[in-house]
Each structure stands twice: as C-alpha cells, then as structure tokens.
Amino acid sequence: MLVYAARRVLTSVPLVLGVATIVFLVLALAPGDPASVYVRPGMSPETLEHIRRNLGLDAPAHVQYGRWVLSFFRGDFGYSLASGMPVRARILAVLPNTLILTSVSLCIAFVTGVLVGVVQAVRQHSFLDSVLSGASLFFYSMPSFWLAIMMVLVFSVNAGNAWGWPVSFPPSGMASDGYELMKATDQLRDRIHHLVLPAFTLALVLAGGIARYVRSSMLEVIRQDYIRTARAKGLPEWLVVWKHALRNALIPVVTLVGVYFPLLLSGTVFIEYVFAWPGMGRLMVESILLEDYPVVLAGTFLFGGMVVLGNLLADLLYGIVDPRIRHGEG
Amino acid sequence: MARGRWLGIALPGLPQLLRGKWLEGGVALSLWVGLLAVMLARFDRIVEAIQGGVDGRVAVLTLLLVLVGVWVWSWGSVREGRSEQEAGEGIKWGILPGGWAAFRSNRMALLGLGLAISFYLAMVLTPLIAPFDPLSMPAFEEAGDMRLRLAPPSAVHLLGTDQYSRDVLSRILYGARISLTIGFLAVAISVTLGTFLGAVAGYWGGLVDSVIMRVLDMFMAFPSIVLLIAIVALFEPSIFLVIAALAFTQWPFTARIVRGEILALREREFAEAARALGFSRARLLLRHLLPNAMPSVVVVATLGIGNAIVLEAGLSFLGLGVRSATPSWGTMVDQGRAYLLDAWWVVTFPGLAIVLAVMAFNLLGDGLRDAMDPRQGTRVDP
Numbered sequence: 001m002l003v004y005a006a007r008r009v010l011t012s013v014p015l016v017l018g019v020a021t022i023v024f025l026v027l028a029l030a031p032g033d034p035a036s037v038y039v040r041p042g043m044s045p046e047t048l049e050h051i052r053r054n055l056g057l058d059a060p061a062h063v064q065y066g067r068w069v070l071s072f073f074r075g076d077f078g079y080s081l082a083s084g085m086p087v088r089a090r091i092l093a094v095l096p097n098t099l100i101l102t103s104v105s106l107c108i109a110f111v112t113g114v115l116v117g118v119v120q121a122v123r124q125h126s127f128l129d130s131v132l133s134g135a136s137l138f139f140y141s142m143p144s145f146w147l148a149i150m151m152v153l154v155f156s157v158n159a160g161n162a163w164g165w166p167v168s169f170p171p172s173g174m175a176s177d178g179y180e181l182m183k184a185t186d187q188l189r190d191r192i193h194h195l196v197l198p199a200f201t202l203a204l205v206l207a208g209g210i211a212r213y214v215r216s217s218m219l220e221v222i223r224q225d226y227i228r229t230a231r232a233k234g235l236p237e238w239l240v241v242w243k244h245a246l247r248n249a250l251i252p253v254v255t256l257v258g259v260y261f262p263l264l265l266s267g268t269v270f271i272e273y274v275f276a277w278p279g280m281g282r283l284m285v286e287s288i289l290l291e292d293y294p295v296v297l298a299g300t301f302l303f304g305g306m307v308v309l310g311n312l313l314a315d316l317l318y319g320i321v322d323p324r325i326r327h328g329e330g
Numbered sequence: 331m332a333r334g335r336w337l338g339i340a341l342p343g344l345p346q347l348l349r350g351k352w353l354e355g356g357v358a359l360s361l362w363v364g365l366l367a368v369m370l371a372r373f374d375r376i377v378e379a380i381q382g383g384v385d386g387r388v389a390v391l392t393l394l395l396v397l398v399g400v401w402v403w404s405w406g407s408v409r410e411g412r413s414e415q416e417a418g419e420g421i422k423w424g425i426l427p428g429g430w431a432a433f434r435s436n437r438m439a440l441l442g443l444g445l446a447i448s449f450y451l452a453m454v455l456t457p458l459i460a461p462f463d464p465l466s467m468p469a470f471e472e473a474g475d476m477r478l479r480l481a482p483p484s485a486v487h488l489l490g491t492d493q494y495s496r497d498v499l500s501r502i503l504y505g506a507r508i509s510l511t512i513g514f515l516a517v518a519i520s521v522t523l524g525t526f527l528g529a530v531a532g533y534w535g536g537l538v539d540s541v542i543m544r545v546l547d548m549f550m551a552f553p554s555i556v557l558l559i560a561i562v563a564l565f566e567p568s569i570f571l572v573i574a575a576l577a578f579t580q581w582p583f584t585a586r587i588v589r590g591e592i593l594a595l596r597e598r599e600f601a602e603a604a605r606a607l608g609f610s611r612a613r614l615l616l617r618h619l620l621p622n623a624m625p626s627v628v629v630v631a632t633l634g635i636g637n638a639i640v641l642e643a644g645l646s647f648l649g650l651g652v653r654s655a656t657p658s659w660g661t662m663v664d665q666g667r668a669y670l671l672d673a674w675w676v677v678t679f680p681g682l683a684i685v686l687a688v689m690a691f692n693l694l695g696d697g698l699r700d701a702m703d704p705r706q707g708t709r710v711d712p
Contacts, residue, residue, distance in 0.1 A: 018548030023560070030564035141688040143640050145647050146663055146681035153674055266553040270644060284556065285648055288563040296560055303556040311551075 004319050012312050019304035020072045023297050024065055077298035082290045087298045090283065095302075097174065098279035101198055101272070102264055106257070108203035109210055114246075114253070116207065117214025121222060121249075122241055132211070140208035144267045148201045148274035155197060169197045172276035198275040202267045206260055213256055218249040251322050258314030261307050342404030353440070354407075358400050365397050372458050385457050392454045432701040439697015445690030453506045461488070462497035464504040464656045469495035480673040490675035492666065498676060502683050504656035510687065512569065512652070513638040516576035520638075521631045523577060524584025525620070531585065532592030533615050543589070546582040554579050555644055562650045569652045572645060576638050584630050591623035625702045629695050636691035643684050659684050 035052045052058050056067060071077070077087035116136065120129045139147070156171040170176070174194045179187060221227065222245050230240045269281035276282065280299060287295035319325050338345040343358030369376065376393075379386025433439055452459065469478040478495040481487055489498040531542040549557075561575040595601060596619060604618045645651040646660025657665070659680045666676030 014544070015547055015551055018544065019551050022548055022552070022557070026557075026561055026564060031566065137689060137692060138685065141636065141640075141692050142685050143643050143647070143660070143663075143681065143688075145644060145660075146677075146684065149663065149667060149670065149677055149681070153670060153678075157671060262550070262553040266555040269553070269555055269559070270647070273648070284559060288559060288648070288650070291563075293564065296563060300552070300556050300560040303553055304551045307551045307553060 001319060004325075005316055008312060008315050008319075012308050015308045016073075016305055017069065019308065020069050020301055021065075023301045023304070024068050026300075027293075027297060028061065072298075072301055077301075078294045080287075080292055080295050082287070082292040082295075087294050090295060091280065091298060091302065094279050094283050097277060098268055098272070098281065101195070101202065101277060101279060102268055104195060104199045105202035105206070105267075106260075106264060108199060109206035109260075110253075110257075112203060112207040113210025114214050114250070116211040118218055118241065118246060118249075120211065120215045121218035124219060133215075136208040136211045138208070139204050140212070142205060143270075144201065144205045145270040145274055147205060148198070148271055151197050151201050152274070170194050171197070172274075174277055198271050198277050201275075202264070202271045205267055206263060209260070209263075210253070210256060214249065214253055217252050218245060221245050221249040251318075254318050254321050255314055257317065258311040261310030261314070265303050265306060338404045338408055342401045345408045346404065349408075353434070357444070358404050361396060362400050365393055365400075368455070368459055369393065369397075375458050379457050382457075389455050389457045392451070393458065396451070433697060436697045436700055438693050439701070442690045442693025442695075442697055445686060446694055449506065449510060449687055449690060452503060453510050456503045456507065460500040460503045462500040464496060464500040467494045467496055480669060480676070482673070483675055489679045490673065492673070492676045493669055498679055501656060501662060502659065502680055505659050505662055505680065506683065506687075508569075508652055508654060508656070508658035509639055509642060509660075509684070512573055512576070512642045512658070513635045513687075516573045516580065516638045516642070517631050517634040519573065519577035520580040521584045521627060521634065524581035524630075525588050525623075525627055527581065528585035528588030529592050529615060529620055529623070532589035533596060533611070533619065539589075542585070546585055549579065549582045550586075552579070554641055558641060558645060559648065559650060562645060567650060567653065569654075572642060572652055576641060580634060580638065583634065584627065587626050587630050588623055591626050592619055595619045595622050625698075629699045629702070632691055632695035632698060636688040636695070639684060639688050639691070 035048065035055055035057055038051050039048065049058075056064060059067070075088055077091070079085065080087050080090055083090065116132050120132050123129050152171045155167075155169050159165040159168040170193065174191065176190050176194075179190060182190060222241075227240060227245055230244045231237070235244075265281075268279060269284060271277065272279045272281035273285045280302065284296060284299040284303075287293075287299065337348070341359060342362050343355045343360075346355030347359060349355075376390055379390050468474050469476050474495070478491055480493055481491045481495070483490040487497050487499070489502065491497055492501070527542050527546075531539040557579050558575050561578070562571060565571050565575075592615075601614065601618060604614050609618075642651060642658065643660030643663070646658045647664045649661075649664065651658055651660055662680035663677050663684075666673070666680070669676050
C-alpha cells in the first residue's frame with residue numbers, strides 16, 4: 001500500500017506543475033501588457049519601463065515562467081489589484097467556506113445518489129425506476145445556477161410568505177445579522193440554516209449522476225452467484241441488498257469521488273455566486289468583474305490543484321477498498 | 331391497402347398510421363399538419379421573410395424542404411406495398427451496429443432524438459413561428475400600456491413578458507440560435523481535434539502518446555468552467571472566443587476515448603490483416619481503425635453538445651458570454667434574476683429551455699450508446 005501511495009503521490013507532482021503551466025500559458029497568450037494596469041495619465045515611458053522591470057516583465061519568457069512556477073509552489077500569488085491585499089490572504093480567508101460547502105454537499109450527494117440508485121436497481125423496470133431515472137436525468141442535465149435560483153424562488157421567496165410553509169431558508173450569505181452576538185449553539189444553528197440551500201442545490205446536481213452510476217453498478221452485482229447464494233441461505237432481502245450487494249457495488253463508485261471533483265468545484269463557482277456564499281468561487285467571479293487578474297489566476301491554479309488532490313485521495317481510497325488495484329500497479 | 335396509399339397524397343403519414351407504424355406515421359403526420367398550419371397562419375411572415383434577410387430565406391427554404399421531404403418519404407414508403415418487408419430491415423446506419431431497430435426500441439432515446447430535432451427545427455424556423463418581435467417593447471411605445479411589463483403568462487404572451495415588456499417565448503426562440511449554434515460548433519471543433527490527437531496518441535504510442543496524454547491530464551485537472559472563465563476574462567469577449575475556449579477545454583474528453591478505442595482496435599485481426607497486406611500507416615488508421623471508432627465518437631459528441639450548452643449558459647450567466655441583441659439563454663436567466671420576486675417566469679422559462687435542450691442530447695447520447703453497446707445499462711463516463 002505504501003509503495004502504491006508513494007507512486008501515486010509522485011505522479012501528482014508533475015500534474016500540479018502542468019496546471020501551473022497552463023495558467024501561465026493562458027496569461028502569456030492573452031493580449032495586452034500586464035503592466036498596463038499601472039499606467040496613469042502623464043506617466044513617462046521611463047517610469048513605465050521601471051515598473052516593467054520591477055514586475056520582472058523585462059526578463060525572457062522562460063525566466064518569467066520559472067519564477068512564476070516557483071512562486072506558485074511557495075504559495076506566493078502576488079497582490080490583488082483591487083484590494084492591494086496579498087492574494088494568499090484573500091484566498092485563505094474564503095477557502096474554509098468552500099471546503100465546508102463542498103464536503104457537506106459531497107456527503108449529501110453520495111447518500112442521496114446511493115439510496116436512489118439502489119432502490120432503482122432493486123425495482124428495475126418498475127414505475128418507480130422510470131420516475132427516478134427521469135428525475136436523475138432532469139437534475140443531471142440542469143445548469144446549477146438555474147437550479148440555485150429555482151431553490152431560492154421556492155424555498156426562500158415563496159415558502160415562508162406566499163405559500164405559508166412552516167420553514168423557509170435564507171437566500172444568501174452564510175450568517176444572519178448579529179451573528180457575532182449569538183450564543184455558540186445559536187451560531188451553529190444559524191450557520192446550518194444558511195448552509196441548507198446551497199449544500200442541497202450543489203448535491204442535487206451531482207446526485208443525479210451518482211444515482212445513474214450506482215444503479216448500473218448495483219445491477220451488475222445483483223446478478224452474480226454469491227447474491228443468489230445469500231438469498232438461498234434464507235437471508236432477509238434487505239440484508240442481501242444493503243450489505244452483500246451494496247458493499248461490492250460501491251467499490252467502483254469510490255472512483256466517482258475523483259471524477260466528480262471537477263464537477264463539484266464547477267458547481268461551487270455558480271452556487272457560491274448565486275447564494276452569495278463567501279468562498280473561492282465567488283471570489284473568482286467577483287475578481288473577474290473587477291478585472292483583478294492575480295486573484296483569477298491564483299484561483300484557477302488552486303482549483304486545478306484541488307482537483308489533482310481530490311483525484312489523488314480518491315485513488316488512495318480505491319487502493320484501500322479494492323486490494324486488486326494496489327497489487328496490480330505496485 | 332390501396333385506399334391508405336391515396337390518403338397519403340393529402341395527409342402523408344396517415345397510410346403509415348393505418349398500417350400500425352405509429353411512430354413514423356405520427357411524426358410525419360404531425361410535421362405535415364403542423365408546418366402547413368404555420369404556412370397558412372403565417373403567410374404574411376413568409377412573404378416578408380422571402381423579401382427579407384438570409385434568416386428568413388433559410389427558414390422558408392427549410393419549411394418547404396421538410397414538407398416535400400415528408401411527402402416524398404410517405405409516398406415512397408407505401409409504394410407497391412413494400413413497407414411491411416422494409417420495416418423488418420430498417421435503416422442500416424454505419425454508426426449503429428445494433429441497428430436502427432435497437433435504437434428505435436429505446437423510447438427515451440427516441441424522445442431525445444425528437445426533442446433535439448425539434449429544437450433545431452424551431453431554431454431555423456424562428457423567424458416564421460416566433461409570436462412577437464423579440465426586441466419590440468410595446469409598453470415603451472407611444473401610448474404604451476405599462477401593465478405589459480412583467481406580465482404573467484397569458485393567452486397572448488404564452489410565457490409572459492420581461493421587464494421591458496418583451497415576449498419571453500419569442501426571446502427564448504431567438505436565444506436558441508446562439509446557445510445551440512455555439513454548442514454545435516464548439517463540439518464540432520473539439521471532437522475533430524480530440525479525435526485527431528486521440529488517434530495519433532493511440533496509434534503511434536511511445537513518446538507521442540506520453541506527451542499527448544500528459545497534456546490531456548493537465549487539461550482535465552481543471553474544472554471546465556474555471557478554465558473557461560479565466561480564458562474568457564483575459565481575452566476580448568466574442569462569439570469566436572467562446573467557441574474556441576469551449577473547444578480548447580473540451581477536446582480531452584474525446585481524445586481519451588478515441589485513444590482507448592484505437593489501442594483496442596489496432597490489436598484486432600482485421601488490423602493485423604491490413605498490416606500484412608502492406609497498407610500504409612495512414613491508410614490503416616484512416617480507412618480501418620478510425621471508422622470503427624466512430625460510434626464512440628458520435629456518443630461523445632452528442633453528450634458533449636449538452637455539456638457545451640450548459641457551459642455556454644454558465645458563461646453567459648456570469649456576464650462573460652456573447653453579447654448580442656437577442657441574448658442567449660444564460661444571459662436571459664441572469665437578467666431575469668433581478669425580478670425574481672415579482673416575475674418568476676422571466677427567469678424560469680429560459681432555464682427550462684436549457685434543461686430540455688441538454689436533456690435531449692443526454693437522452694440521445696445514452697440511447698446511441700445503448701444501441702451500440704450490447705451490454706445492458708447506462709454508464710456514466712464524464
């Protein structure tokens with residue numbers, strides 16, 4: 001296992017390097033002079049040349065590239081043009097919020113997806129199966145930003161007011177006014193209250209795809225001989241399905257964690273933007289609107305890095321669950 | 331059966347319906363009746379369109395071609411009572427080893443195909459069928475009625491009006507052009523590029539393969555939308571940039587699948603035979619390997635169109651998409667968001683259009699995959 005883990009970690013390093021390279025290429029190919037943002041009316045050409053030298057823009061491309069990659073690996077992303085703060089400080093301030101949102105959503109998505117997929121597989125070709133398949137496809141095909149708006153429309157605009165439902169959820173932000181003055185338990189409740197809509201929206205988009213995958217994986221397992229044996233032994237059906245079958249059906253699903261990481265992070269960009277959740281995605285979108293390129297590029301790099309990390313974790317997890325993987329490779 | 335045949339002159343599709351071919355007959359008949367109704371009800375528009383620009387002429391031409399096509403097909407398929415024998419054989423499509431029959435039996439896939447074709451048909455015919463001018467703002471004309479702003483769905487405005495009293499349905503119809511065109515073109519480019527690179531990597535192997543695959547891994551490490559945002563934000567926004575950026579970020583999905591197919595195909599006997607016959611590498615790849623990889627490419631392309639539509643809508647939603655007089659669906663959702671409290675229809679229906687279009691391509695892609703793949707079930711390969 002250790003050998004497998006070490007190999008897998010080592011292959012991730014060039015990937016992160018590649019991610020930084022692509023970000024550099026996008027910046028290098030973009031039209032315009034990066035120093036132009038500092039240009040002020042009445043500035044002499046000498047001053048501009050000076051700024052270019054200070055920024056290291058006079059160096060040849062490969063030197064710039066080397067410096068760029070090195071600084072990214074050190075976690076030094078320069079300064080935000082809009083706020084003047086170090087980019088790292090801005091990102092560190094919002095990164096935990098993104099991690100909370102994504103991890104909660106991922107859990108909800110997997111629990112929902114697995115439940116739905118198993119029910120569909122057990123009741124294959126039934127009416128329920130068709131309905132759930134249709135629903136999965138519907139959510140799977142949905143742009144997450146639109147689903148987010150629909151959730152706001154239903155659960156926060158109309159639920160409490162027009163329709164008189166007992167529950168409604170805040171449409172934006174992650175804390176109510178006076179959050180700092182609340183007791184710890186109230187703070188937790190308030191945070192969860194704000195988390196419900198964004199987390200479920202993000203989870204729903206993913207759960208559709210997961211359910212489709214679990215269904216087919218479950219269908220393959222449930223036809224196998226050992227399942228028939230378990231049934232023949234007279235074990236109750238729920239035990240056969242939820243213990244014997246699901247355990248093996250879940251093995252390929254673990255790799256999905258890796259596959260779904262890019263989707264999850266793409267989703268957060270829109271969800272955070274719509275729900276005004278102060279995370280990485282919202283920071284990215286806001287920075288683009290402010291033309292704050294250092295933040296955009298650092299964010300792009302970090303998103304790529306998170307995907308690489310997520311894939312790495314999924315592969316390691318896969319190695320733990322399925323011994324064939326690590327022995328086959330190691 | 332002769333009776334049914336003559337019915338086909340006036341109502342193509344009806345003879346097929348009478349013979350129990352409900353699907354073909356139903357589609358033909360509804361197309362015929364529907365398009366004739368459009369012709370009669372919108373005759374003034376047709377005259378206008380012929381005198382007007384390219385849009386209108388294309389629409390009229392398509393309308394006529396579809397009408398003639400439906401009629402000729404219906405007439406031909408009942409001629410000499412051939413239909414029964416032919417129904418068994420079905421159409422032999424190169425990309426469908428399972429055949430049209432396997433695809434036909436998949437109702438969801440048929441639904442997807444029907445939806446996708448309707449979307450493109452509606453897109454082309456928009457100048458003839460849109461109920462209103464998507465840019466006209468009656469509330470702001472002289473003696474305009476301000477109650478026409480944000481009017482809820484009604485018999486006149488089926489999907490309501492927006493804050494400038496423009497008809498939402500007409501805007502969705504016109505917006506389809508941007509969304510669907512970008513989706514189609516971006517996928518055409520990315521699939522071509524991906525097929526080429528995937529085939530080269532799979533066939534040549536060695537260093538070429540390693541280099542292409544490592545680059546591919548790097549691209550796939552980005553959440554598509556994040557890389558897209560970065561590209562579109564740094565360059566001058568235009569329709570070409572959006573298409574190029576989509577193609578630039580989506581090619582790895584095709585390349586990975588084509589490479590896998592080529593790797594498997596080059597070991598098969600027919601490839602061995604072609605090599606033994608002394609065919610050149612290029613001939614082997616182009617004439618023998620790639621055609622056999624085409625079914626997978628078609629599936630990836632179909633699913634890719636849905637994906638491209640969602641990504642384009644996302645970019646537009648963030649204000650980074652194409653700027654044009656009639657906005658794309660994503661832009662409409664973005665603009666309607668401000669009126670969520672007063673007018674739910676402005677933001678709901680354009681989004682629903684996105685969902686339907688994407689669902690159509692996902693259903694079609696899944697159906698094609700199932701028709702080609704003898705193994706049961708749908709699998710997710712994002």
